[in-house]
Amino acid sequence: MWERGRMDFIRTVIAKDLKTGKYGGRVVTRFPPEPNGFLHVGHAKAICLNFGIAAEHPGGRCHLRLDDTNPDTERAEYVEAMKRDIRWLGFDWGEHLYHASDYFERLYQYALVLIDKGLAYVDSSSEAEIRERRGSVTRPGVDSPYRDRNREENRDLFERMRAGEFPDGSHVLRARIDMAHANMVMRDPLLYRIRHASHYRQGDDWPIYPMYDFAHCLSDSVERVTHSLCTLEFENNREIYDWLLEHVDAPRPRPEQTEFAPLVLDYVITSKRLLRRLVEGGKVRGWDDPRMPTLAGLRRRGVTPDAIRTLCDMVGVARAHSRVGMDKLEFAVRDDLNHKAPRAFCVLDPLKVVLTDYPEEREQVFTAPLLPGDADTPGTRDLPFGRVLYIDRADFRENPPPGFHRLVPGGTVRLKYACVIRCDKVLKDGAGAVTELHCSVLDQERPGAETAVGPRVRGTIHWVRADRAVPVEVRLLDRMFTVAEPPTDDIVAAMNPDSERVIAGALAEPGVAGTPPGTHYQFERHGYFFSDPVDSGEGHLVFNRTVTLRDSWTERARPTGTSSPRHGTARSGRNGMDRDAGARHLAPEETLRTPGQRANFREVVSLGVSRAAAASLVRSQPALHLFHAARADYPDGAGSIADWLVNEVSRLVAATDGAGLELLEPGALSSLARAVDGGEFSHRQGRRIVEALITRGISFEEARASLDLTEIDDEAMLSAMLRQVADEYPEKLAAYQDGQHGLLGFFVGQVMRRSRGKADPRKANELAKGMFGPT
RNA sequence: UGGCCCGUGGUCUAAUGGCAGGACACCGGUCUUUGGAACCGGGGGUGGUGGUUCGACUCCACCCGGGCCAACCA
Numbered sequence: 001m002w003e004r005g006r007m008d009f010i011r012t013v014i015a016k017d018l019k020t021g022k023y024g025g026r027v028v029t030r031f032p033p034e035p036n037g038f039l040h041v042g043h044a045k046a047i048c049l050n051f052g053i054a055a056e057h058p059g060g061r062c063h064l065r066l067d068d069t070n071p072d073t074e075r076a077e078y079v080e081a082m083k084r085d086i087r088w089l090g091f092d093w094g095e096h097l098y099h100a101s102d103y104f105e106r107l108y109q110y111a112l113v114l115i116d117k118g119l120a121y122v123d124s125s126s127e128a129e130i131r132e133r134r135g136s137v138t139r140p141g142v143d144s145p146y147r148d149r150n151r152e153e154n155r156d157l158f159e160r161m162r163a164g165e166f167p168d169g170s171h172v173l174r175a176r177i178d179m180a181h182a183n184m185v186m187r188d189p190l191l192y193r194i195r196h197a198s199h200y201r202q203g204d205d206w207p208i209y210p211m212y213d214f215a216h217c218l219s220d221s222v223e224r225v226t227h228s229l230c231t232l233e234f235e236n237n238r239e240i241y242d243w244l245l246e247h248v249d250a251p252r253p254r255p256e257q258t259e260f261a262p263l264v265l266d267y268v269i270t271s272k273r274l275l276r277r278l279v280e281g282g283k284v285r286g287w288d289d290p291r292m293p294t295l296a297g298l299r300r301r302g303v304t305p306d307a308i309r310t311l312c313d314m315v316g317v318a319r320a321h322s323r324v325g326m327d328k329l330e331f332a333v334r335d336d337l338n339h340k341a342p343r344a345f346c347v348l349d350p351l352k353v354v355l356t357d358y359p360e361e362r363e364q365v366f367t368a369p370l371l372p373g374d375a376d377t378p379g380t381r382d383l384p385f386g387r388v389l390y391i392d393r394a395d396f397r398e399n400p401p402p403g404f405h406r407l408v409p410g411g412t413v414r415l416k417y418a419c420v421i422r423c424d425k426v427l428k429d430g431a432g433a434v435t436e437l438h439c440s441v442l443d444q445e446r447p448g449a450e451t452a453v454g455p456r457v458r459g460t461i462h463w464v465r466a467d468r469a470v471p472v473e474v475r476l477l478d479r480m481f482t483v484a485e486p487p488t489d490d491i492v493a494a495m496n497p498d499s500e501r502v503i504a505g506a507l508a509e510p511g512v513a514g515t516p517p518g519t520h521y522q523f524e525r526h527g528y529f530f531s532d533p534v535d536s537g538e539g540h541l542v543f544n545r546t547v548t549l550r551d552s553w554t555e556r557a558r559p560t561g562t563s564s565p566r567h568g569t570a571r572s573g574r575n576g577m578d579r580d581a582g583a584r585h586l587a588p589e590e591t592l593r594t595p596g597q598r599a600n601f602r603e604v605v606s607l608g609v610s611r612a613a614a615a616s617l618v619r620s621q622p623a624l625h626l627f628h629a630a631r632a633d634y635p636d637g638a639g640s641i642a643d644w645l646v647n648e649v650s651r652l653v654a655a656t657d658g659a660g661l662e663l664l665e666p667g668a669l670s671s672l673a674r675a676v677d678g679g680e681f682s683h684r685q686g687r688r689i690v691e692a693l694i695t696r697g698i699s700f701e702e703a704r705a706s707l708d709l710t711e712i713d714d715e716a717m718l719s720a721m722l723r724q725v726a727d728e729y730p731e732k733l734a735a736y737q738d739g740q741h742g743l744l745g746f747f748v749g750q751v752m753r754r755s756r757g758k759a760d761p762r763k764a765n766e767l768a769k770g771m772f773g774p775t
Numbered sequence: 776u777g778g779c780c781c782g783u784g785g786u787c788u789a790a791u792g793g794c795a796g797g798a799c800a801c802c803g804g805u806c807u808u809u810g811g812a813a814c815c816g817g818g819g820g821u822g823g824u825g826g827u828u829c830g831a832c833u834c835c836a837c838c839c840g841g842g843c844c845a846a847c848c849a
Contacts, residue, residue, distance in 0.1 A: 008788090034849055070848060127847055136845050138777045156796060172847055182778040184844050193847035212849045236844050237778055259780085266786095273848095314798065316788045318781095320843055327787055328799055372812070406842050416808055460808045496814060525809050553810040591837050594776075612826045616836045629798065645837050647827045654835095683828065732794070745830055749793030761793085762829040 302530025302546030588615035629666030
């Protein structure tokens with residue numbers, strides 16, 4: 001069974017927020033689908049994340065919020081389907097069912113606040129004009145002629161928009177931010193549009209509808225959500241999310257948006273737009289077609305909620321873009337169904353077998369377990385046996401490939417739970433196709449014996465008694481598309497023509513008769529099957545193949561030469577691309593673009609700064625000024641000042657969103673460099689000082705005084721600690737002395753830990769080398 | 776000469792600056808009345824180049840590669 005691993009980055013953030021009391025110990029997430037289609041595997045990841053996190057914390061909540069701000073596409077039946085699918089997955093929102101459309105009045109009031117603050121305006125441009133003036137990713141936009149309307153006019157217009165006085169498209173409400181903003185989302189985003197359409201819940205109450213960016217953050221805020229988790233494509237929208245909350249003075253603490261990578265499965269599309277196209281184009285049996293990646297389709301196919309949750313746990317939560325192979329879903333399904341699905345025999349492609357030496361009138365019934373012994377679940381089924389049987393055509397080969405373990409002319413095979421037979425004669429029709437096998441029973445004295453008393457055989461196959469078999473329809477489902485990444489422009493062409501193969505004449509063992517819809521079986525040696533909840537009934541049994549069994553035979557049966565090399569795989573990199581292709585290795589100064597930077601570079605290098613550091617330094621005017629100011633105090637330290645600036649300071653400045661640089665006094669920087677160069681402090685101590693300088697904005701002397709900068713450099717003490725570590729981890733020491741030199745860091749790390757960071761690592765390093773052997 | 780984000784075995788994902796680990800897949804073996812399951816074992820990885828550091832997957836710079844953004848959709 002699969003078990004979940006460690007914390008992902010989102011859970012880590014939440015744990016930290018809990019610790020710092022940022023949200024007063026509250027954890028409130030939300031799952032906010034738009035009810036314009038069916039939920040799919042991609043949503044499952046978000047559901048598992050949001051509801052999962054809520055369930056992990058006492059008092060945690062996850063809201064189900066229907067993000068229904070677009071009257072054109074949304075329908076009540078989709079809401080019901082979504083609720084059903086989420087419950088089926090095993091999650092519950094309790095009382096916390098919300099609709100963004102219920103906030104329309106509050107949202108409207110917030111819009112008025114923005115207008116009154118001069119931060120929103122009514123733009124009466126056409127859609128085309130707005131688009132044109134937005135500019136492009138490389139070109140700044142230009143202001144709308146309506147951008148400077150006064151508040152009264154804006155308010156009047158907006159109120160009349162709300163009153164329904166204007167036709168669709170005549171006006172929009174926009175935030176007044178910056179038409180030249182580098183982030184396109186911030187170029188005066190639209191807040192409201194006019195839409196005279198009937199909303200599935202609000203009817204005709206509203207002629208204006210809020211846009212996603214406006215509605216989403218405010219809905220989160222209204223619901224007092226703490227952690228607003230969404231997929232990566234909303235990264236650019238985080239800025240407007242925060243801007244709006246800030247400028248409507250949303251109550252604090254405010255919800256924070258965090259993005260994670262969506263679940264992208266190979267051979268699958270998860271775009272509601274494209275899925276709808278398949279449904280409406282009649283390419284599938286509906287939103288719940290067993291080939292569809294919708295939760296409804298997966299459910300109808302026989303995929304279990306447990307398997308989907310396992311899949312979500314397996315893929316984890318991270319920010320890296322990823323594609324997940326179907327193998328993981330298949331593993332999760334098999335892993336779950338293996339111990340749940342009762343076994344049955346089902347012959348997909350029947351081939352008649354007559355046991356010539358078995359009496360026609362004899363009625364023997366064998367007993368087989370419902371689940372194999374290793375599943376450890378009691379229960380049996382009856383398998384009637386007789387003279388005329390059917391086996392699967394694939395289990396007989398007249399000209400078997402090497403390694404074929406099943407029935408061949410003159411060969412033997414075990415009929416599972418029954419007896420061993422030998423194929424004596426092969427009957428064919430006029431076209432040469434095999435129609436019937438005549439066989440004899442070899443261990444008739446003890447048929448059905450538990451142990452292999454009879455002749456030794458390599459193969460064991462399933463079978464059904466001809467006159468007791470139950471006819472069933474079997475649907476063999478395969479991947480929906482022929483390519484892992486279906487093209488979004490023509491998905492119909494990319495569809496796998498064999499994504500559904502209907503087998504009308506399959507024959508199952510008698511116990512399968514009367515199977516109710518929605519029942520799992522493992523048809524032995526074939527895979528897991530599920531009686532179709534829609535099409536399967538009393539008189540007509542229909543089984544969907546959920547997934548095949550793992551099959552190590554077909555793999556090996558491939559003709560020699562096509563087996564791919566398993567070792568020494570050529571370095572190919574992610575997505576099959578060579579990521580180093582065309583890489584140019586430039587000297588540091590060659591990356592400088594302006595003549596000014598090059599001049600500064602030469603000057604800084606002449607002062608004793610390394611070329612690498614100089615190239616970084618001259619890119620930032622503030623850093624360069626700081627460098628020159630600090631250098632004046634400590635002319636000999638130009639090199640080390642630059643190193644501190646380039647490596648440590650820039651890191652901290654980035655971490656403080658750029659706020660840290662002004663806090664750093666040139667004098668502090670030069671003092672720091674001088675102290676470290678002079679041996680007063682180690683580099684390690686210097687790092688702690690510079691961190692205090694920047695994040696706390698204190699002086700060098702204050703930092704020196706407030707920090708506990710003592711360091712253990714007593715050799716005897718350090719040696720003792722190293723000895724202790726080595727004694728506790730003799731196997732590590734042995735491995736180190738055996739050549740695993742990376743373990744030196746382990747010993748030093750342990751000493752650092754035990755000394756609570758106070759040991760001098762450089763000295764510990766040297767001592768360790770001396771004690772445990774030279775590297 | 777746009778901004779932001781992201782690169783860890785084939786795939787997904789871990790590693791307060793201190794042992795590069797796990798899972799799926801793959802290969803081999805044991806066992807087996809499912810060529811299943813289970814069990815044991817194995818190979819294979821930090822995109823590149825410099826720099827900082829006693830020590831870099833982790834910090835800095837550049838390069839390479841990928842993603843998102845120019846709906847009155849969400």
